[in-house]
Amino acid sequence: MTDKENLTLDPSNWEEMRKLGHRMVDDLIDYWATIREEKIWKPIPAEVKAFLDQPIPEKGQSPEDIYEEFRQYIFPYNKGNVHPRFFAWIQGTGTPLGTFADLLASGMNPNTTIGEHSAMYVDRQVVNWCKQLMNFPSEASGILVSGGSMANITALTVARNSFGEEKIRQRGLKAASAQLVLYCSVETHSCIQKAAEIIGLGTAAVRKIGVNDRFEMKIEELETQIQADLSQGLLPFCIVGTSGTVNTGAIDPMDDLLSISKKYGLWFHVDGAYGALAKLDPKYAGRLKAIEEADSLAFDLHKWLYVPYEVGCTLIRDANKHREAFAITPNYLLQESRGLSGGLDSINNYGFELSRGFKALKIWMSLKEHGREKYAQMIAQNNRQAEYLAELVNQHPDLELMAPVSMSITCFRMKRKGWDEDQLRRFNREILLRLQEEGIASPSSTILHGKYTLRVANVNQRTRMEDLDLLVKEVLRIGGEIETI
Amino acid sequence: MTDKENLTLDPSNWEEMRKLGHRMVDDLIDYWATIREEKIWKPIPAEVKAFLDQPIPEKGQSPEDIYEEFRQYIFPYNKGNVHPRFFAWIQGTGTPLGTFADLLASGMNPNTTIGEHSAMYVDRQVVNWCKQLMNFPSEASGILVSGGSMANITALTVARNSFGEEKIRQRGLKAASAQLVLYCSVETHSCIQKAAEIIGLGTAAVRKIGVNDRFEMKIEELETQIQADLSQGLLPFCIVGTSGTVNTGAIDPMDDLLSISKKYGLWFHVDGAYGALAKLDPKYAGRLKAIEEADSLAFDLHKWLYVPYEVGCTLIRDANKHREAFAITPNYLLQESRGLSGGLDSINNYGFELSRGFKALKIWMSLKEHGREKYAQMIAQNNRQAEYLAELVNQHPDLELMAPVSMSITCFRMKRKGWDEDQLRRFNREILLRLQEEGIASPSSTILHGKYTLRVANVNQRTRMEDLDLLVKEVLRIGGEIETI
Known part of the structure; x- marks a missing residue:
């Protein structure tokens, strides 16, 4: 047997792979550092869905080429729970060092x-x-x-x-x-x-x-x-x-x-x-x-x-x-x-x-990075944010709190005089969908005592009080634009 | 509320975090590119175990500092299934692009x-x-x-x-x-x-x-x-x-x-x-x-x-x-x-x-990188390597095949005239442990029809035929050094 007969999946050029890794790190850093200015969510265009619906590749292509496809078809249409105004399901944001820990864990494998x-x-x-x-x-x-x-x-x-x-x-x-x-x-x-x-x-x-x-x-x-x-x-x-x-x-x-x-x-x-x-x-x-x-x-x-x-x-x-x-x-x-x-x-x-x-590594690095005390402060901050949002709701005559605030969840909806429950459901649903489709914020919805409600659930390390001000302002703006439903 | 009151877990200095990410990529590339020259496994020193047995941190420390601890206490004592001579349990090697896909998946989160x-x-x-x-x-x-x-x-x-x-x-x-x-x-x-x-x-x-x-x-x-x-x-x-x-x-x-x-x-x-x-x-x-x-x-x-x-x-x-x-x-x-x-x-x-x-991304990038045909070749290569090892075993009078070779697993042991089953178990067990402790290769062991056997299981994209030559040579060398058991 000669060396030539030994196949491998390792790259033929390590320096190109190194460069690609650096680019990925750069793109992630830029993504996280500027995410506050970006839309939280974008509808996925039909051509992206078509691209992600093709049969298994028979032959290979270059890593650089694959990464370009990732940048074009996958990265822009992310879920959004990394964004400061993701309040939908109870899904955390992650942190940069936590992600780099995942890199190391996967590399050690x-x-x-x-x-x-x-x-x-x-x-x-x-x-x-x-x-x-x-x-x-x-x-x-x-x-x-x-x-x-x-x-x-x-x-x-x-x-x-x-x-x-x-x-x-x-x-x-x-x-x-x-x-x-x-x-x-x-x-x-x-x-x-x-x-x-x-x-x-x-x-x-x-x-x-x-x-x-x-x-x-x-x-x-x-x-x-x-x-x-x-x-x-x-x-x-x-x-x-x-x-x-x-x-x-x-x-x-x-x-x-x-x-x-x-x-x-x-x-x-x-x-x-x-x-x-x-x-x-x-x-x-x-x-x-x-x-x-x-x-x-x-x-x-x-x-x-x-x-x-x-x-x-x-x-x-x-x-x-x-x-x-x-x-x-x-x-x-x-x-x-x-x-x-x-x-x-x-x-x-x-x-x-x-x-x-090796999922333990990201917890290990995260707990060492911030320590227990900082996490206690962050969790308390999310709870105070939920209470702050409830105050904003209570202060506005067109808004209504739908459940007592517990932990970091605030459920509320917009009211409209004379509308029945079904109209209010369609009204608030439309507000929710426009909030998402315009890329402003992602609350979710649920049904409480049979009533449709917007639901702001926050385990988000990037949320600021100003994000909640903006949320309320935009709910009122969108609600005001809807005349009939 | 003022901006100052908004805590975050994001880094205060994005450029330092970027630099750290680059260092991690560099260290992983160097690790993979030179792993063939490194020992497959090292015993973990007592001070490393002591370091990894401390209570939860109350306060944070810098990411750079944490990474240095990782480099000192965690990285060098890896399991070894990334190494070309890992043949123990059926655990794959991973690939560089697969790992970078995990980075992207974790960053999108x-x-x-x-x-x-x-x-x-x-x-x-x-x-x-x-x-x-x-x-x-x-x-x-x-x-x-x-x-x-x-x-x-x-x-x-x-x-x-x-x-x-x-x-x-x-x-x-x-x-x-x-x-x-x-x-x-x-x-x-x-x-x-x-x-x-x-x-x-x-x-x-x-x-x-x-x-x-x-x-x-x-x-x-x-x-x-x-x-x-x-x-x-x-x-x-x-x-x-x-x-x-x-x-x-x-x-x-x-x-x-x-x-x-x-x-x-x-x-x-x-x-x-x-x-x-x-x-x-x-x-x-x-x-x-x-x-x-x-x-x-x-x-x-x-x-x-x-x-x-x-x-x-x-x-x-x-x-x-x-x-x-x-x-x-x-x-x-x-x-x-x-x-x-x-x-x-x-x-x-x-x-x-x-x-x-988002575990799908590493499969997506990997199948695009190599295509189905290359995987078929790699899998066939592992199977041929197992057959090649069996040939080497069959050719040597001191070695004995313990099961028919199927797929990419070869079970064999070293013989010694006049020794009973219990002696052969202790003899081959000692060969196995020294192979690992000297950092040469990691087969594992099992019991077949009541008999202890070395077990070489290979789903390794880095293994070459020469690794199997070396394995057999070192088994015979170590076995030869053991006079009584």
Whole structure:
């Protein structure tokens, strides 16, 4: 065999690849530094959609050429959650150093579940930092996952497998003595129902408890339902409390949920995907204190820690139950006392995945860049911004607050005398679409008590108070331009 | 409110951040370009482990300072799967452009499940390209996930929910008329058992069928087991065929599995995490033809498409069944005909996650850079390299092949006259550890028919034939230095 016969995917010219990397860095820096002046969103032209709908390439083309296509067809039509006026879904902005951490992580390219290498220690340290952020005990366990959905389903799998003497992991749910049941509110994120369906409990397992006028779970209704299920021979096993609903940022009554879960011997899981980190804002610290006592907690780092996509975290109070839910060691993964197969316990023993990237690095670099104190200030700033927006709404006779402000979400709409609910829905929907289409700002919408509302959800490290002034001004301007609907 | 009160996580000096980005690109280019000359792996010193075991930072430090710490404590102790002599677990090398694509994806930072933005169209195009790579029908559906484990569990969830009239998604497994059962071989990847446990079937659902001397599932034993389960009133629902076992690269008899699944009305799932892409090598195309008829297929792009971590793919023949297993649309995700909430069907309707990064971009750029033909050549090259290594083993009287070579895996060991199995295990284990500790090469080990073996698994775009010559030479050198064990 001669050298000539060895093919590779590495570039034939490293210096050209280096230059291309520099250009990409330059373009990203320019993009971030000037994004405040740019439109938040642009409709995608038909020719762009057509370009992104062609068959697989048979032959290669140059990296420079591909990058030009990226600049022309992909980069300009970005979602916008990097922009200071993105308020739609609860999606963070990311940071420049967080992105550069992703560059380094991808360049090192370790599969970070097994083996003795530095990424495993960074991952462990970051999980420990997550426990410290949440004031979870140091002997708790945790795992980094793609985000809230995976964090919740991971926790609920542990909760299900830890239930009683049913041995569900081994025997399956068919052999359980009755249907397992979990409790959440009607405002709980849809991923909880999805998780129950995926792990085999079915929609049948999910009891959606009503909420009060602040959209928080009604405790009496919860207890009544648990007793009803018990008296029917069903098996209540878990209460899910939400720390920050996606609709309004409502916080379920954590102290009460903790008490009830203890009273009935149920697993207490907190979905804090969006709002567990509000704990760092003194205004919310008291109401969220009880999540430190939860059996499990799910929260996202790409939301309110402003880390680039994707990364969430599951914490489990009882590390043994966590490991017992997932650990498997096949022959090809035997651990050694030395060499590449030495080191820490496989992360595969704590979750679904044996393949995962080095997502810990961006959290590691971000927490070192800013420190816990700065994050606490940023989170508090988003909360104050939501309150400021509510003040602006309350001050204007044509605007109406649609829910109490909780955390960093403000729901409001524009009023018009004599219009019915359906007209108001179409009116505010049109305002929303024009805000987006004109590239001004991206709130989203939802339905509260049957009423359509604009929804401003903010986990944005780039938002300034002036952005909220502008938002209100533009809502009023667009609303004023709409005469009939 | 004044401007001064607006905090941000953006850098105060963009030009310094730009310079730092350039340095990172430079260091990665130098790393990749010279990696052949470097040690593949280094033991992690105690002071590095101590540095990576400190509490969460309260205050921030400069990005430059953090990067220096990265260079000192993290970068040098990388796993090594970027190196030309990484042959341990089936983990790809990545490519420079693939890594730069991750930089761009992280910098754009879209959550790629919902909304009208370019990443959604890139994702759809890449899923279509995946179908084309696998010769799946264009009306099939698919989803990009973190890797093989998630790809398999996603497919098995669809298989479970699609079974008969049981309405498992709604009613749960407790209400099923009997225990569901799936079939795989004893050589199947552990993630299949884990998937069965997670989705509530339990270990009880998994029938591990025996294998022949080429480690391929025994068809007669499979059919006997199905009939036995049926006669006991159990509910067979799925056969899992493996296209490339992790131990030896063995391929289950796909034509037979397809026939049997049709005969008994079972879902036919193929775990091709490692080896579905061997289809592109003419030597394997015929034996893998039947996977085009599978109900579902899981395969990884960060393995044999050499894309950086993390990305795998699930394809489902019946797109309706796929969507019916996962679709949920809450109020806060209502789709619009215009604006940011317009566009394609939410990817959340096809899988577990509502949070996910823009992992499609690295596949998009990689397939455009090299084209399908080059990948076919690269995959064939890895297969020929495994065969070449087997030749070297067969030519040497002190070496012994431990399994037939299939795809790109070669299992062998060094012999020593008069030593029993336990001595040979310790002898070859010591050879393996020294190979790693001296930084020469990283094979791994496994147990085949009770015998310890070195295992060379190669999905490496940087490996040359000369690396295999060196590996054999060094195994013999190290083995020769070990006199007693």
